Structure formats: structure tokens, C-alpha cells
Amino acid sequence: MRASVPAMSLQPWFRDAKLGVFVHYGVYAVDSVAESWSFYTGEVSHERYMSQLDRFTAVRYDPAAWADLFARAGARYAVLTARHHDGVALWESAQGGLDVVRHTPAGRDLLAGYASALRERGLRVGLYYSHSDWNHPDYPTLVHPDPPAHDDVLASAYVTPQDGVEDPVAWDRYLAYRDGQVAELIDRYRPDLLWFDGEWERTPRQWRMAELANLIGAAAPDTVVNARLTGHGDYATPEQGLPVRAPDGPWELCLTVNDSWGYRRGDDRHKSVRMLVRYLTETVGMGGNLLLAVGPREDGTFTAAQTDRLTGLGDWVRAHQEAVYGTVAGAPPGHHYGPSTLAADRRTLYLVCFDVPREAVTVRGLRTPLRRVTVLGTGTELGHRVVGGLHEVPGTTVIDAPDPRDVDPYATVLAVELDGELDLYRGTGLR
Numbered sequence: 001m002r003a004s005v006p007a008m009s010l011q012p013w014f015r016d017a018k019l020g021v022f023v024h025y026g027v028y029a030v031d032s033v034a035e036s037w038s039f040y041t042g043e044v045s046h047e048r049y050m051s052q053l054d055r056f057t058a059v060r061y062d063p064a065a066w067a068d069l070f071a072r073a074g075a076r077y078a079v080l081t082a083r084h085h086d087g088v089a090l091w092e093s094a095q096g097g098l099d100v101v102r103h104t105p106a107g108r109d110l111l112a113g114y115a116s117a118l119r120e121r122g123l124r125v126g127l128y129y130s131h132s133d134w135n136h137p138d139y140p141t142l143v144h145p146d147p148p149a150h151d152d153v154l155a156s157a158y159v160t161p162q163d164g165v166e167d168p169v170a171w172d173r174y175l176a177y178r179d180g181q182v183a184e185l186i187d188r189y190r191p192d193l194l195w196f197d198g199e200w201e202r203t204p205r206q207w208r209m210a211e212l213a214n215l216i217g218a219a220a221p222d223t224v225v226n227a228r229l230t231g232h233g234d235y236a237t238p239e240q241g242l243p244v245r246a247p248d249g250p251w252e253l254c255l256t257v258n259d260s261w262g263y264r265r266g267d268d269r270h271k272s273v274r275m276l277v278r279y280l281t282e283t284v285g286m287g288g289n290l291l292l293a294v295g296p297r298e299d300g301t302f303t304a305a306q307t308d309r310l311t312g313l314g315d316w317v318r319a320h321q322e323a324v325y326g327t328v329a330g331a332p333p334g335h336h337y338g339p340s341t342l343a344a345d346r347r348t349l350y351l352v353c354f355d356v357p358r359e360a361v362t363v364r365g366l367r368t369p370l371r372r373v374t375v376l377g378t379g380t381e382l383g384h385r386v387v388g389g390l391h392e393v394p395g396t397t398v399i400d401a402p403d404p405r406d407v408d409p410y411a412t413v414l415a416v417e418l419d420g421e422l423d424l425y426r427g428t429g430l431r
């Protein structure tokens with residue numbers, strides 16, 4: 001059961017996938033305001049926020065085009081916001097609440113086409129679901145018992161009864177609504193991945209996370225679940241910043257292409273393709289996946305700035321796929337100046353070089369003899385030798401710098417074929 005052996009139950013496809021696309025799609029795209037948060041923080045009035053429901057059309061929503069774009073990006077899975085904190089579901093839920101089918105001009109289910117288009121393209125289907133619903137009348141009926149991580153949890157009338165009086169019956173109804181919606185998602189769309197969020201506003205006990213984990217385990221034992229099903233998920237989710245040290249166990253970095261999760265008209269702070277290659281290789285080199293977030297406009301189309309980033313990253317991944325998919329974390333820092341990944345059989349080390357190498361690329365502490373080094377993509381073989389070394393302390397492996405013609409504009413990868421499984425010396429060099 002998931003509860004007793006979290007990381008062990010993780011589906012192998014998830015570890016091998018390396019790259020996913022995260023899509024925040026919702027009514028907030030109409031006025032290009034922050035997803036859900038804009039009414040919570042007062043950036044716009046609640047009334048103004050909700051008026052977007054009347055103008056959400058999804059008129060050019062083409063899930064097959066999405067799936068093509070994500071596949072071109074090199075992604076192996078995607079995660080779509082089935083319901084964000086604003087409570088507006090992208091499918092017609094039998095549990096009540098708000099949804100785009102009954103409450104917006106879009107008037108149709110946006111999940112079914114997404115799931116089938118992804119599957120047709122060979123991509124895994126992920127659905128994001130927020131435990132919290134800031135529009136549900138039964139939601140602000142419980143008080144977080146501890147000083148919560150965010151002060152505004154107690155101050156917000158969307159979350160906490162402001163007179164402090166709890167209503168456990170209403171809260172039971174809320175949990176039945178949440179569990180009913182999760183059961184519907186499983187039943188109707190058979191997601192490969194459930195990506196929970198919004199967990200910080202209650203304790204795991206108040207959320208009855210164990211019951212929800214059991215429900216998912218019984219209905220869909222093969223579904224991968226992130227750790228925001230607190231205490232029961234399969235993998236950790238650092239957000240918006242690459243960790244210095246990899247979290248224990250499986251993990252995934254979620255990162256926005258610009259500075260916003262959803263579509264924001266004025267946000268032009270897009271990361272360059274070169275920066276995205278850097279994030280991807282650093283993440284994969286530490287054993288994680290990258291979940292790259294883009295936000296479509298209300299009509300369902302992506303801006304050119306977003307698609308350019310996705311296709312640019314995809315071009316790089318395609319030319320270097322051997323160093324990406326199905327690999328494991330490479331050498332820890334200190335052996336090579338840059339990230340590296342390791343083939344699953346541990347016999348090829350892929351060295352990522354962000355800058356133009358001059359004279360040599362070196363590896364320290366390599367104990368396994370080296371067979372051959374090639375530039376990934378062009379196949380050019382590079383000379384190499386070991387310099388120095390004494391007793392058990394290996395010398396420095398010196399690889400000739402590639403010719404400028406073999407240098408990739410974003411990141412050059414050297415495939416270092418070893419005569420055995422990677423074995424690294426980790427000592428101080430002293431006897």
C-alpha cells in the first residue's frame with residue numbers, strides 16, 4: 001500500500017520521463033490575472049474575478065495541438081489543472097461546485113480531449129487537483145489548529161471562519177465533495193499522475209489524507225501521486241528553484257517558463273532556451289524530473305514566446321536524448337564542472353558543458369578505465385588521457401576540448417564510455 005512504502009511504489013515511467021509540461025488553464029486567463037490568488041490577495045475583487053466565468057470561451061482549444069507541442073518539447077507527460085484553488089473544475093462534476101461546462105460559455109469538458117490526445121501521442125496523463133476550494137461554501141468551516149505556515153490562512157475568510165466557530169458537518173460535506181471529485185477524475189480519465197496542491201491550509205488529519213490515499217490506492221494503484229498528498233505521496237515537489245542538494249527519493253522541480261503559472265499578458269520574463277537546457281540538465285543530473293509550466297490564453301492557445309521555448313528545448317533534447325531519458329543521476333559535484341547523467345547500465349557518463357570548453361574537459365576521481373569519448377550528436381571522437389594519480393588516488397582524466405564545429409550553442413554533451421560501471425573516488429587525496 002502506498003501509505004507504507006511511499007517511494008517504492010513509484011511507476012518506472014515517471015523516473016525515466018525526465019520532462020513534463022505543467023499547464024495552468026482556467027478562467028483567470030480571461031483578464032490575465034493570477035490564478036485563484038488574485039481574488040484571495042485582493043489584486044482584483046472577488047466579483048471581478050468571478051465575472052471572468054462569463055467570458056471564458058476555450059474557443060480555440062485544440063488538445064491534439066497541445067499534445068503535438070508537448071511531444072515536440074520532448075516531454076513525456078503533462079499535468080493540467082483539473083481544478084485550481086478557485087474551485088472552477090474543467091469537467092462537469094456530479095459533486096456540485098463550479099465548472100466550465102455549466103458556468104462558462106466554453107460549455108464543454110476540457111479534460112476528456114486532453115487525456116485522449118496525450119495518450120494518442122504516447123504521453124502520460126497528469127491531472128492537478130487542489131485540496132482547497134476558496135469558492136466552496138463548506139470550505140471555510142475549520143480552523144488550522146497549529147500556527148500555520150502562512151499567517152493569512154487564519155486571516156482569510158476564504159479559508160477560515162472569521163468568528164472561529166467550526167462546522168464539522170459542513171467540513172464532512174466538503175471532504176465528501178473533494179473525495180467525490182478525485183474519484184470522478186480517476187474514473188473518467190484514468191490519470192497516470194495525480195498532482196495535488198493547496199494542502200497547507202489544513203493538517204493532514206483534517207484533510208483525512210490517509211483515507212484519500214486509500215481511496216486512490218484502491219481505485220488506481222498504478223497512479224503516481226505527488227507528496228502534496230501529505231504523508232502519502234510518491235515524490236517531492238520543490239518549486240521555482242533548483243535545490244542545492246537533491247531531495248531524498250524521487251522528485252520533480254516545477255518551474256514556470258516566465259514568472260507566472262497561468263497566462264499573464266505583461267509577463268515577458270521568459271527564460272531563454274539556453275537557461276531551460278541548463279535547468280533540465282541540472283535537474284536530471286541530480287536525479288529529478290523537470291515539470292515546465294506554461295499558461296494558455298483563455299481561448300486555449302499558447303503565445304509564440306511560450307511555444308518557442310518549448311520547441312527550442314525539444315530540439316536540444318532530441319539531439320541529446322540518450323543523455324536525458326532513462327538515465328540516472330550523474331557524478332556528484334566536484335568531479336566535473338557541470339551536471340552529468342549516467343546511462344541506466346552505469347557504463348556511460350554524459351558530461352554536460354555549458355560553456356565553450358578550452359583545451360580540455362577534465363574529470364577528477366574517475367576510477368573506471370575510459371574506453372572512448374564522443375561528442376553526443378555529432379559522434380566526433382575525442383582524445384583522452386589520465387594525468388597523474390598515486391596509489392589509490394586516481395589521476396585527472398583529461399579529454400581534449402571539442403572542435404568549435406562540435407560545440408552546441410546551448411550545451412555540449414560528451415559521452416564518456418567506461419570499461420565497467422562508474423566507480424568514483426570520493427576521498428581527500430591523503431593517505
Ligand code: GLC
Pocket residue numbers: 024035037197198239254261
Ligand atoms: C503554488 C500555488 C499555485 C500553483 C502551484 C504550482 O502552490 O498555490 O498557484 O498552482 O504553486 O506548484
